[in-house]
Amino acid sequence: MKKILTVLALAMLFLPVAARAADPSSVEKTARRTLKYGVTGGVNFTQVQANALVKDRDYGVFKNTTSWNIGFISQASLNNYTTISLAALYTKRQATLVEDESWQVKTGYVEVPVSVQLGIDLILFRPYVDVGIFGGYLVNASPRNDIVSFNDWEFGAKAGAGFQVWKFQLSAHYNWNFIPVLKTDKGIVNYVDLSLAILF
Numbered sequence: 001m002k003k004i005l006t007v008l009a010l011a012m013l014f015l016p017v018a019a020r021a022a023d024p025s026s027v028e029k030t031a032r033r034t035l036k037y038g039v040t041g042g043v044n045f046t047q048v049q050a051n052a053l054v055k056d057r058d059y060g061v062f063k064n065t066t067s068w069n070i071g072f073i074s075q076a077s078l079n080n081y082t083t084i085s086l087a088a089l090y091t092k093r094q095a096t097l098v099e100d101e102s103w104q105v106k107t108g109y110v111e112v113p114v115s116v117q118l119g120i121d122l123i124l125f126r127p128y129v130d131v132g133i134f135g136g137y138l139v140n141a142s143p144r145n146d147i148v149s150f151n152d153w154e155f156g157a158k159a160g161a162g163f164q165v166w167k168f169q170l171s172a173h174y175n176w177n178f179i180p181v182l183k184t185d186k187g188i189v190n191y192v193d194l195s196l197a198i199l200f
Helices: 002-022 027-034
Strands: 035-048 065-077 082-097 104-119 126-142 153-165 168-177 189-199
Touching: 035 082, 065 104, 065 189, 082 126, 082 189, 104 153, 126 168
Parallel strands: none
Antiparallel strands: 035 065, 035 189, 065 082, 082 104, 104 126, 126 153, 153 168, 168 189
């Protein structure tokens, strides 16, 4: 919990600084209008990009499994078309072995995604595309034993789209992870997220 709160505090401090650096003359005048905070949550659809190969032993193929994410989000509008989005999330991912569904790999990350939204305000709603990067630290995982050893860090890129109606944002992204989830495995765990955010 301390790690989650620390990451969240850093994220909330970073966004106003980034917005001020991007447009120092107007940020103070329009801060209440352009800077928003909120909560976000949704589901993850995990996709393992290789067989579960651990210490030269082929354990089989994993199938896609649904998990979840939850956290806090902050956004700064730089102009009518561009918005910077920064979040601090706790995100769960898991994968189930096809040959034996009782065998699962489960991970929990504190994750910080940073992205740029490019959209058009159509009065009733705002559609947008969203591209960015994310980094995360592993806070829990199972199973942990002499065979399975997890990498502590993750880093990747994300791309997606969404739309905003009033204070609600619904978005979907594909997330490419550049670091294997296991130290002894070449498998990459990518995932699709579908999230709903409420901004204040």
